[in-house]
Amino acid sequence: MKVGIVCAGDREVAPFLPVIDEWRTTEKAMLKFHHGKINGVEVVALFSGVCKVNAAIATQIVIDRYGVDVIINAGTAGGMNDELQIFDTVISTEVAHHDVASNILTEFHPWLENVYFKADQELLNLSRQAVDKIDVEGNVYWGRMVTGEAFIADEGRSKINEQFAPLTVDMETASIAQVCHANHIPFISIRTVTDTATHSGSDHFEENCKKASIIAKEITVALLAELHDKQ
Numbered sequence: 001m002k003v004g005i006v007c008a009g010d011r012e013v014a015p016f017l018p019v020i021d022e023w024r025t026t027e028k029a030m031l032k033f034h035h036g037k038i039n040g041v042e043v044v045a046l047f048s049g050v051c052k053v054n055a056a057i058a059t060q061i062v063i064d065r066y067g068v069d070v071i072i073n074a075g076t077a078g079g080m081n082d083e084l085q086i087f088d089t090v091i092s093t094e095v096a097h098h099d100v101a102s103n104i105l106t107e108f109h110p111w112l113e114n115v116y117f118k119a120d121q122e123l124l125n126l127s128r129q130a131v132d133k134i135d136v137e138g139n140v141y142w143g144r145m146v147t148g149e150a151f152i153a154d155e156g157r158s159k160i161n162e163q164f165a166p167l168t169v170d171m172e173t174a175s176i177a178q179v180c181h182a183n184h185i186p187f188i189s190i191r192t193v194t195d196t197a198t199h200s201g202s203d204h205f206e207e208n209c210k211k212a213s214i215i216a217k218e219i220t221v222a223l224l225a226e227l228h229d230k231q
Contacts, residue, residue, distance in 0.1 A: 001231055003224065004068035005045040006059055008172045011209050012075035013047040015217035020045065028061055035066075039225040044068060048172065051149055052097075055172035059179040070123070070186045070227070073176045074220045076212045077145065077168035077191035078152055080161060084193050086208060087138035089215055090167045091127050092119045092145045092189035095177045098160045098169065099148035110182050116144075117177035120186035123223070126230065127188060130222035136215050138192070143167040145189060147174035157197060168193065190223070192216040 007013040013034070017023065020036035020043065027033070034045045044066045048058030055073075062068050077090065084090070094116040097105075105112045124142065131140045146166040150156070160169065173189045180187035192212035194205065 001070065001227065002042040002044065002066070002068045003227065004059070004062040004066065004071040005043055005220065006055065006062065006071060006073050006176055007045070007047045007075045008050050008055065008170070009075070010047050012213045012216070013045055015214045016045045016074075016220075019217075019221060028065060029057060031058055031061065033062065033066060038221055040228040041224045041231075043224070051171050052147065052175035056175045056179050059176045060183075063179070063183050063185055068185070070120075071176065071180050072220055072223065073173050073187070073189040073191075074216045075170075075191055076194045076209055076216065077170040079167070079193040079196035080146075080152075080157065080169050081167045082197070084141070084167060084196055085138065086193055086196060087212060087215060089136070089138060089140045089190065089192040089219060090145060091124070091140065091142045091219070092173065092177075092191075093124065093142050094118050095145045095147065095174045095189065096164060097148065097174045098146040098164055098166075099150070105178075110178070117174060117181050117187070119177075119188045123186055123188040126226040127190070127219070127223050130226045131219060134218060134222045136218050138215065140219070141167055145170065145173050145191065147171060190216050190219050
């Protein structure tokens with residue numbers, strides 16, 4: 001089994017690099033792909049760059065060129081649900097584009113039944129086992145994520161909440177999930193919260209991103225251990 005770990009930014013992939021055994025790097029399309037093993041599982045880790053197009057490019061390359069069997073999206077997100085606090089983590093059960101018309105992906109390629117890309121059920125089950133075995137800061141939730149091509153400020157928050165009721169929002173997850181869906185690749189996203197409606201985190205955003213990225217890494221590494229045991 002080979003797992004692709006797709007992160008949006010360099011701060012999000014950075015915590016993975018010290019724990020990759022037999023580490024080597026290759027390049028393609030202005031991206032750096034870090035190869036090796038984590039917990040005995042072969043991995044290819046990278047940061048795609050922010051936004052949907054960058055994430056989709058990176059995901060398709062890691063599937064086509066590097067032959068991954070599973071993709072985990074790991075990193076940070078904005079909290080949308082009022083219960084979420086900074087450094088809580090959300091693991092995706094389903095993901096949608098909040099800025100794409102509802103009929104685009106149902107009436108046209110890839111002809112979805114609804115607007116949501118579902119996470120792989122086995123990965124969800126294994127993620128619950130993984131979280132039970134580790135101690136990380138914050139709470140861990142399983143639920144809906146949404147993605148769009150803009151950072152969400154107060155003016156856009158209520159409309160998204162009314163339409164989707166997501167736990168988190170980001171700029172990449174749904175595009176990665178869509179590429180995985182088209183390629184029949186199991187997918188899951190693990191995102192740790194850096195800011196919420198009541199706590200913007202702007203005064204400590206760099207610190208929050210660094211810490212949240214470490215938390216997301218710890219959960220991802222624990223999930224890789226569960227995947228190794230299942231091989």
